[in-house]
Amino acid sequence: MKMPNLNEARIRNKSEVRYYDADIIKNPSLFQNKKYYLKTYGCQMNVHDSELIRALLENVGFTETDKMNNADLIILNTCAIRENAHDKVFGFLGRCKHIKKTINPNLVIALCGCMAQEPTVCEEIQSKYKYIDLVFGTHNIHELPRLLLNKMNKTDFEVESIEGDVVEGLEYKRDSKVQAWVNIMYGCDKFCTYCIVPYTRGKQRSRTSEKILEECKKLKEDGYKEVTLLGQNVNAYGKDLSQEISFAELLKRVAELGIERVRFVTSHPWDFTDEMIDVIAKYDNIMPYIHLPLQSGSSRILKLMGRRYTKEEYLDLYDKIKAKVKNAAITTDIIVGFPGETEEDFKETLEVVERCKFDGAFTFIFSKRVGTPAEKLPDDTSLEEKEERLHRLNELVNKYSLEHNQEYVGKTVKVLLTDVSEKDANQLAGYTETMKLVNVKADKSCMNTICDVKITEAKSFSLNGEVD
Ligand code: SAH
Ligand code: SF4
Ligand code: F3S
DSSP: OBBOOHHHHOOOOSSOOEEEEOOOOOOOOTTTOOOOEEOOOOOOHHHHHHHHHHHHHTEEEEEEEEOOGOEEEEEEEOOOOSTHHHHHHHHHHHHHHHHHTOOOOTEEEEEEEEGGGGHHHHHHHHHEEEEEEEEETTSSSGGGHHHHOOOOOOOOOEEOOOOEEESSSSOOOOOOOOOEEOOEEEOOOOOOOHHHHHHHHHOEEOHHHHHHHHHHHHHHHHOOOEEEEEEETGGGGTTTTTTOOOOOHHHHHTTOOOOEEEEEOOGGGGGHHHHHHHHHHHHHHBBBOOOOOOBBOHHHHHHHHTTTTOOOHHHHHHHHHHSSSTOOEEEEEEEEEEOOOOOHHHHHHHHHHHHHSSSSEEEEEEEOOOGGGGSSSOOOOOOHHHHHHHHHHHHHHHHHHHHHHHTTOOOOEEEEEEEEEEOTTTTTTEOOOOEEEEEEEEGHHHHHEEEEEEEEESSOOOOOEEEE
């Protein structure tokens, strides 16, 4: 049994990163006829981790079910970025408890992901939620089959607060046949003062470019049309390895493999080099879409957040990208109500939004995370005031997002159709090169292909169109 520890999670550069191949158990008779139900919260990192969990479980005989009542194993892959995730997850666990009590007393309930890395969560489970059988952390995912085999009668905790290894030789059961996530780095060393990720995901450690390129090449051979390079901070790629190439060079080499669409997420304004902008501008198969989190438009607040750039530096970078990358769409993340944010600070955020006219923004009210420096900062703004700021911000963000979408009406654009539309089961849905969601009148045979789509209507958060 191993429990997480925030003081250990805070440590950096104590030990060398270990690179090793996972020892994956492949024996379908181990859990033959057993079913699992998997629920995923959080960012793309978690979505991709869930693709690993699926492969690990199916290697040892499990099949997936979408009905909780039929499951022998329920796994919740959780997110810790904001406090409200806690209530959602524990609400869901209550439903699992009910199933265990009334339908299947042998049900195994497991919790993993970033919440598992929070000592307060593990302590709470240990003392109050004894019906949870297994808790495993973000560093321990590949050990899942062994953990299930070893499971004792009491809750088993396997949550390491290590700086982190790089485990290779993993297989994923990817959700899509054409769109794939590829981890290029794990963890984060930025320690923005509000953020829990450096504690839940460990230190920044890059995979070798050789392994990344090998994985991308294989994906192309398998018919994948879109690859998204994944990391909390992709442009810091390679900085932890003396002999590695830069992110710009990696991006270039991936693009040169000839995959039709190459994307990356997320980029921090701090490490965004001119070389990167040039590479994005030069290669047609690197998509002209950049998620560039602003967080706040006030340099004073940015400093308190530990973001390492000022409002002016952000705007300069923004202008440079817009000038060099044709038709680039830029989206952002913004936090309102950071401790000490005044009405003046907030107005600066609104001004930056007005100036940049983002294609879209994810907006959040600051949420206090245990163990982060911002937890201790004095905060005298009421929740009501923060909600009001969020509302004003969203009005502005939505206005520009609609304006951008309206520019598409009448144009024909390329869309990778990957889903049945949520709005109309007779339609397909997919994303433009600039990451706009489009609901498309198209024949089912267009599924998983890149189609020319004529845009007929614009809404704030999506477009409608038909195959041209
Ligand atoms: N690595 C990414 C961020 C991942 S978290 C980056 O640096 O851009 C996604 C977003 O959640 C962040 O950009 C931030 O806007 C928001 N977020 C993170 N911690 C938060 C907190 N404590 N309260 C509110 N929002 C938060
Ligand atoms: Fe969190 Fe900052 Fe790292 Fe992003 S860069 S994951 S916001 S600490
Ligand atoms: Fe959430 Fe962990 Fe991602 S906290 S946002 S799932 S890295």
